[in-house]
Amino acid sequence: MALAVVKPVGEETAPQQKKAMVAIDSVTMSFGTFVAVEDVNLTVADGEFLAIVGPTGCGKSTILNAIAGLLKPTSGSVSIDGNGVSGIQNDIGYLFQQDALLPWKTAIENVELGLLFRSVGTSDRRERSTAWLAKVGLKGFEQRYPHQLSGGQRKRVQMAQALISGPKVILMDEPFSALDIHTRHLMQNELLRLWQEERRAVVMITHDLEEAIALGDRVAVLAAGPRSRVINSFPVDLERPRDVAEIKLDPRFMDLYRNIWASLRGEVEKSYERRD
Amino acid sequence: MNVATERFIQLGLLFAILGGWQLGVSIGIIDVFFFPAPMDIFNQIISWVIDANFYRHVTITLTETVLGYVIGTGLGVAAGVWLGLSRSAARILDPFIKGLNAIPRVVLAPIFVLWLGLGLWSKVALAVTLVFFITFFNAMQGVREVNPVVLANARILGAKRSELLRHVYFPAAASWILSSLRTSVGFAVVGAIIGEYLGASAGLGYLIAQAEGNFDAVGVFAGIIILAVFVLVIDRILDVMENRLIKWRPNASEERAA
Numbered sequence: 001m002a003l004a005v006v007k008p009v010g011e012e013t014a015p016q017q018k019k020a021m022v023a024i025d026s027v028t029m030s031f032g033t034f035v036a037v038e039d040v041n042l043t044v045a046d047g048e049f050l051a052i053v054g055p056t057g058c059g060k061s062t063i064l065n066a067i068a069g070l071l072k073p074t075s076g077s078v079s080i081d082g083n084g085v086s087g088i089q090n091d092i093g094y095l096f097q098q099d100a101l102l103p104w105k106t107a108i109e110n111v112e113l114g115l116l117f118r119s120v121g122t123s124d125r126r127e128r129s130t131a132w133l134a135k136v137g138l139k140g141f142e143q144r145y146p147h148q149l150s151g152g153q154r155k156r157v158q159m160a161q162a163l164i165s166g167p168k169v170i171l172m173d174e175p176f177s178a179l180d181i182h183t184r185h186l187m188q189n190e191l192l193r194l195w196q197e198e199r200r201a202v203v204m205i206t207h208d209l210e211e212a213i214a215l216g217d218r219v220a221v222l223a224a225g226p227r228s229r230v231i232n233s234f235p236v237d238l239e240r241p242r243d244v245a246e247i248k249l250d251p252r253f254m255d256l257y258r259n260i261w262a263s264l265r266g267e268v269e270k271s272y273e274r275r276d
Numbered sequence: 277m278n279v280a281t282e283r284f285i286q287l288g289l290l291f292a293i294l295g296g297w298q299l300g301v302s303i304g305i306i307d308v309f310f311f312p313a314p315m316d317i318f319n320q321i322i323s324w325v326i327d328a329n330f331y332r333h334v335t336i337t338l339t340e341t342v343l344g345y346v347i348g349t350g351l352g353v354a355a356g357v358w359l360g361l362s363r364s365a366a367r368i369l370d371p372f373i374k375g376l377n378a379i380p381r382v383v384l385a386p387i388f389v390l391w392l393g394l395g396l397w398s399k400v401a402l403a404v405t406l407v408f409f410i411t412f413f414n415a416m417q418g419v420r421e422v423n424p425v426v427l428a429n430a431r432i433l434g435a436k437r438s439e440l441l442r443h444v445y446f447p448a449a450a451s452w453i454l455s456s457l458r459t460s461v462g463f464a465v466v467g468a469i470i471g472e473y474l475g476a477s478a479g480l481g482y483l484i485a486q487a488e489g490n491f492d493a494v495g496v497f498a499g500i501i502i503l504a505v506f507v508l509v510i511d512r513i514l515d516v517m518e519n520r521l522i523k524w525r526p527n528a529s530e531e532r533a534a
Contacts, residue, residue, distance in 0.1 A: 070428055090434045100429035104447040104522075113443070117434035161433070 021046040021201035022067060022169055027076035029062045036062045038227045039076070042220060044169070047199035051212035053264060054222030055271035060205040064171050067203060068094055081168055090118075093162035095175040099154055101146045107157050108133060108142040114165040132160040136190065152183040156190070163194065170195075172204040176211070188215060188244040196241055209264060213256050214244045221264050224271035232263045312494040320498040337480040337506075340396055340468035341461075344403020349411045349460060351404070353453055356415025357445065366416070377409045381467070385474045394475050403467030407460040414456035418449025454518050461510050469503065480506070 022044040029036045036059035044050045054060050065071040066078050069089040078085040080092070094100075101110045112129035120128075133142055136156040146154055155175065162170065175191075176184045192215060195202065206212050212219045213236055221232045238252060247253050294314045300306035301313040308316075324330040359366040384405060388398040422445060430444045472481025480503055487495025 068428075068432055070432075088431050090432070092432065094429065094432045096425050096429060098425045100425045102426055102430065102443065102447070104450075105443075113430070113435075114433040117436070117439055161429075165434075 019046055020044065021048070021081055022203060023079045024063065024067070025077050025079070027063070027066060027073045027078060029059065029066060029071065030074045035227045036225060037222075038229055040229055042230060044201045044203055046201055049195065049202040049204070049215060049217045050220060051204045051206060051216030051218070052220045052222060053206055053209055053212045053260070054228065055224050055264075055268040056207060057271060058222045058225040058228040058267070060207075060222060061173050064094075064173050064203060064205050067169070068092055068171055091168045093165070093167035093170045095158060095162050095170065095172040097174040097177055099146065099158075101154060101157055101161070103146050106143050106145055107138060107149065110146070110157055111160045111164055113161060118165060128164060129160070132164050133157070135194070136160045151179055152187060155179065155183075155187055159191065159194065166198075168200065170200050170202045172202065174206050174208075175204070177206070177208070184211075185245045191215070192240075192242060192244070209257060209260060210248060211244075213238075213253060213260065214242060214247050219256075219260055221260060221267070224267040224274065231267070232260075234260050308493070309491075310493060312497055316494045317497045317501065320494045321501060324498065324502070333479050333483055334502075334506075336396070336478045337465075337468050337472065340399040340403060340471070340479065341464045341510075343396070343400045344467050345407055345461065345464035347400065348404040348407025348464065349457055352408045352411025352456075352460075353415045355408075356412040356417075356453075357419050357441070357449065359412075360416040360419025360449070361445070373409075373412075381405050382470055385471055388471070389475050394477065399468045399471030399476070399479070402471045403464045406463040406467045410460045410463060411453065411456045414452045415449055418452030419445050421452070422448040451522055454514075454522065458511065458514055458518075461514060462507055465503065465507050465510075 020043040022042070024040055024042040027040045028038045040063060042050070042052075042063075052060055052063065062071065066073050067080070067085065067089075069085050069087050072086070080089060102113070105113070108126070108129050111132055112125045115125045115128060130142065133139060136159055138153060138156055138160075141149065141153065146157070149157065158175075176187050179187060188211065204212070204215060209219075216236050219234045219236060220230050221234075222228050223231045234256065236256060238247060238250065238256075297306065297311070298314050301308055301311070359369065381402065385398070385402050388401040392398040392401055426448075427440070427444055430440055435443060468479070469481035469484075472479035473485045476482045476485075480499060484496055484499035484503075487493075487499060
């Protein structure tokens, strides 16, 4: 840490020019006697891309599910755009790690689901979902079922599905971890392109530090679980637009990587020790 | 092996079995009292098929089967989806359902006759009790096996309870339900036939029971064959329906093409 070029900045002291879109206030999540995360404080500004990294099993997904309203915090509170979260939130887009498309619906039917549930008229719905499919590069694949698409194509459909209703917050749970490295870079660039068009608050969970730095405006490091908490938060001051594959060669990227890894490594080692 | 050869072998087997049987009868190895000659059975079927009266029996059995099937599967799907969604209701009702399912359905037939008379409805009731549980267990399983990620995704996309049922639970359970619909056709027929067999004045089961009462093995065998054809026809109809309904599922030929 003596060589640190970029000093870790505490959550409270981080400059907040924009209003907070997501506010996680001393949230503890426990399941029975097992405490997954304890006293987590995080805020995500509007239009900010926050990447959360941590060792496996540190309760990263739990935090995301608390924001989505899929899980209720044991104590503490979560709010989106100033409104407290209770129950499933509808102004968020959630990109899952696994295949979350409805296998019995075609690509276009999957994309338009969010609009269908919001009672948007048929023709309007078709028009917007056709446009979104084209936007994610799947023009002509409208009538394909998910099993007729490749892993990367399914991810694209999922992106269009999550983003079509213009959510205030986008949550991502290791969205690209199941893809091969080339498809992953492609999808990461695609994601950045879509996000740059219309900046929203993003919370992305990942165990891949490179991905976190390449995509995020800020990287938060979680401690090893159980009783995981945020131990550090690093601003990523690399200019945008970024190319995910090329940015990794930038010396500033490497400095950041070294810094963050210094604080992440200890946690990863701890999580292995605990498992043995 | 190509399809034509397979068909040829199938036909060959059929002729070998029937021919051997007919031969055995004509040289006297097989006693026609127990195993009537295939030709006699064939003639019996023909004489039934050209008799207008025969269709009255078929219609009655068909009506009982269809009614028992539709009512039984309808109730089974509804109850299965309900208990699949509500864990607590499923736990409370579990011992009752298992107990009811443990009753051999055939012994209920006399009770249904007592309650509903010798007519159509006692047979329908028997068919319903047979069909219900098959569809019920499958529908319940289907609803429970819904992929939790797909479910969470639909909920985040804004699906309300009724929409979840329509867009997630039913389609997910559909392949389970459909496979149970195939199995239960046979049971609907069994229910109708046993009902008729035990007490009726018309129907295919009644025809068989009557032939048996006269030690007329030809009639019994002819009835059995007619029944088998009857079930095969219904099965074929369901086959076509299933392919129409579940077109999203990957099948072998598409996988190869992709």
